[in-house]
Amino acid sequence: MNTTQTDNNAIITIDDMHKWYGDFHVLKNINLTVTRGERIVICGPSGSGKSTLIRCINRLEEHQRGSIIVDGIELTNDLKNIEKIRAEVGMVFQHFNLFPHLTILENLTLGPIWVRKTPKKEAEATAMYYLEKVRIAEQAKKYPGQLSGGQQQRVAIARSLCMKPNVMLFDEPTSALDPEMVKEVLDVMISLARDGMTMLVVSHEMGFAKSVAHRVLFMDGGEILEENEPHAFFTAPQHERTKLFLSQILE
Amino acid sequence: MEKTLPTQPAELVKPPATDIGILGWLKANLFNGWFNSLLTVIVIYLIYLAAPSFIQWAFLDSSWAANSEQCKMAGAGACWSVITANIRFILFGFYPHDLQWRPLLAVVILVLLLVYSRNRSHWRKSLFYGWLVGLFVMGLLLKGGLFGLEPVESNNWGGLPLTLLLSVFGLTAAYPVGILLALGRQSKMAVIKSFCVVYIELIRGVPLISLLFMSSVVFPLFLPEGMVINKILRAQVAIILFTAAYIAEVVRGGLQGLDRGQYEAAEALGLNYFQTMRLIILPQALKIVIPPSVSILISAFKDTSLVVIIALYDLLKTTQTTLTDPKWMGYSAEAYIFVAMIYFVCCFFMSNYSRKLERELDTSR
Ligand SMILES: Nc1ncnc2c1ncn2[C@@H]1O[C@H](COP(=O)(O)OP(=O)(O)O)[C@@H](O)[C@H]1O
Numbered sequence: 026m027n028t029t030q031t032d033n034n035a036i037i038t039i040d041d042m043h044k045w046y047g048d049f050h051v052l053k054n055i056n057l058t059v060t061r062g063e064r065i066v067i068c069g070p071s072g073s074g075k076s077t078l079i080r081c082i083n084r085l086e087e088h089q090r091g092s093i094i095v096d097g098i099e100l101t102n103d104l105k106n107i108e109k110i111r112a113e114v115g116m117v118f119q120h121f122n123l124f125p126h127l128t129i130l131e132n133l134t135l136g137p138i139w140v141r142k143t144p145k146k147e148a149e150a151t152a153m154y155y156l157e158k159v160r161i162a163e164q165a166k167k168y169p170g171q172l173s174g175g176q177q178q179r180v181a182i183a184r185s186l187c188m189k190p191n192v193m194l195f196d197e198p199t200s201a202l203d204p205e206m207v208k209e210v211l212d213v214m215i216s217l218a219r220d221g222m223t224m225l226v227v228s229h230e231m232g233f234a235k236s237v238a239h240r241v242l243f244m245d246g247g248e249i250l251e252e253n254e255p256h257a258f259f260t261a262p263q264h265e266r267t268k269l270f271l272s273q274i275l276e
Numbered sequence: 277m278e279k280t281l282p283t284q285p286a287e288l289v290k291p292p293a294t295d296i297g298i299l300g301w302l303k304a305n306l307f308n309g310w311f312n313s314l315l316t317v318i319v320i321y322l323i324y325l326a327a328p329s330f331i332q333w334a335f336l337d338s339s340w341a342a343n344s345e346q347c348k349m350a351g352a353g354a355c356w357s358v359i360t361a362n363i364r365f366i367l368f369g370f371y372p373h374d375l376q377w378r379p380l381l382a383v384v385i386l387v388l389l390l391v392y393s394r395n396r397s398h399w400r401k402s403l404f405y406g407w408l409v410g411l412f413v414m415g416l417l418l419k420g421g422l423f424g425l426e427p428v429e430s431n432n433w434g435g436l437p438l439t440l441l442l443s444v445f446g447l448t449a450a451y452p453v454g455i456l457l458a459l460g461r462q463s464k465m466a467v468i469k470s471f472c473v474v475y476i477e478l479i480r481g482v483p484l485i486s487l488l489f490m491s492s493v494v495f496p497l498f499l500p501e502g503m504v505i506n507k508i509l510r511a512q513v514a515i516i517l518f519t520a521a522y523i524a525e526v527v528r529g530g531l532q533g534l535d536r537g538q539y540e541a542a543e544a545l546g547l548n549y550f551q552t553m554r555l556i557i558l559p560q561a562l563k564i565v566i567p568p569s570v571s572i573l574i575s576a577f578k579d580t581s582l583v584v585i586i587a588l589y590d591l592l593k594t595t596q597t598t599l600t601d602p603k604w605m606g607y608s609a610e611a612y613i614f615v616a617m618i619y620f621v622c623c624f625f626m627s628n629y630s631r632k633l634e635r636e637l638d639t640s641r
């Protein structure tokens with residue numbers, strides 16, 4: 026696989042980034058460049074700062090030092106920039122976070138209509154297209170509470186896709202699901218990868234990482250300790266802590 | 277041992293007779309357990325004690341269309357005549373006698389609009405304009421002065437139209453103000469936040485009566501000489517300010533009850549603050565707080581009767597005034613039962629409607 030990185034092809038550039046919660050130094054010296062079309066899986070023990078890192082990328086969390094540049098726009102306190110970047114960057118949460126008072130279709134058209142100012146008809150056509158893609162079109166008129174967890178997560182992915190994002194962030198998209206539903210969500214993510222989407226995925230699904238990731242990052246204690254292409258990462262981890270972590274999740 | 281074969285096919289076997297129908301209902305609702313059975317028996321006994329004499333008084337021995345003399349002669353029964361004889365004063369106060377069709381029509385328009393608006397499928401833009409026109413027509417009917425309608429001083433407004441005016445305007449205005457206060461209280465901007473906190477706590481720390489007093493006695497002292505603001509308007513503002521503080525706290529509870537994930541998902545889509553609030557947060561938060569909001573609205577509705585202390589003749593005051601007439605003194609039970617029924621019908625409409633809304637907005641099933 027081609028993982029050469031040239032800067033003008035970079036879609037996310039994180040440079041010497043630090044973040045604190047109060048006194049707690051949660052992210053330390055993060056340097057990461059993501060090129061267009063690249064797929065990165067981030068793993069690491071609980072509390073290591075994985076969620077915080079990807080939430081910094083669409084400014085759900087604020088960083089205090091260093092810089093984050095997404096699609097040529099630096100993340101600062103400028104609200105207009107933040108909203109622009111959020112529209113470009115899709116995010117899928119562990120607990121789906123669908124809007125329970127809106128139908129599936131309305132969940133999908135909300136962003137395009139209000140943020141992108143797409144006409145309603147067109148937004149609905151796009152929404153149906155992506156619902157087909159995640160194989161759930163027949164549920165368009167239902168409410169989120171009427172769907173299973175796996176179906177809800179697929180809707181959540183479709184909701185992000187409707188904004189035609191350049192990057193998709195996933196924060197443990199399958200860890201709140203019953204085991205039999207994990208596959209249906211991973212299948213959708215794999216097909217998304219085939220279409221060339223740039224993806225940052227926090228996940229411990231090793232099979233997924235092996236089959237679609239260009240790179241796997243290992244985080245611990247707020248730092249990126251190790252990164253490698255998947256085969257080398259899983260077969261020949263360098264760090265003691267990586268080895269320990271891998272042995273724990275593989276047992 | 278041989279298995280006993282069922283004598284009927286299984287689908288024909290009925291549940292025990294004591295679990296369904298009237299018997300089942302009685303068992304489930306009135307006699308489930310010894311404590312409830314005991315309460316049921318006690319309540320039935322109390323009804324048995326009270327009901328016959330009440331029915332005797334209210335219906336069998338009562339007089340309906342007599343004058344006060346005849347009532348006094350008739351003796352023990354209820355004298356509903358106190359209402360039939362004074363109905364126009366009770367309902368319309370000092371509004372000029374020949375013009376009372378105007379407030380009556382205004383009330384009818386209001387009730388029609390309210391009933392029509394009950395159905396959510398009627399909530400269209402046209403209904404909004406309907407309300408605007410309706411409000412204008414109602415104001416015009418009460419005030420007059422245009423289209424050859426004789427002007428009527430607002431000092432003469434009274435009775436039911438005044439009560440409805442104060443409460444319908446008061447509650448519809450208080451709700452948005454309360455929402456703004458609740459949002460302000462959550463604001464990251466310190467000035468806005470502390471203003472809202474101070475406002476809410478101040479208002480909740482004083483009784484409505486003292487606010488009404490201030491609006492009628494203290495407030496005019498600060499106005500430039502010669503400037504008067506309508507007494508009804510001042511009472512109206514006091515009611516709005518008061519109710520809004522309570523609404524704000526209830527709405528804040530609803531905002532806190534929402535999952536952080538809802539804010540994050542909305543923000544992650546790129547919605548701005550106002551869109552997030554309007555499209556995602558408030559619809560859910562307000563739905564959660566329907567029951568406590570309605571409690572507040574109901575008590576605010578009843579509290580409008582406190583405007584008597586600044587000499588406005590609302591429904592309760594006109595009733596009391598009737599009872600000070602020597603002819604009708606002593607029939608307060610009948611008169612108060614009558615106004616209580618009017619209040620009850622209005623409050624019942626509100627709580628009934630809130631339950632309907634809750635059911636309709638429930639998307640969890
Ligand atoms: N809002 C917050 N305030 C304070 N500490 C936080 C907050 N969110 C997360 N943390 C802490 O930051 C650390 C990293 O959290 P997180 O990024 O969620 O880890 P991960 O996703 O890798 O499990 C944890 O120790 C967590 O307790």
Ligand SMILES: [Mg+2]
Nearest residue numbers: 075076077197
């Ligand atoms: Mg996490």
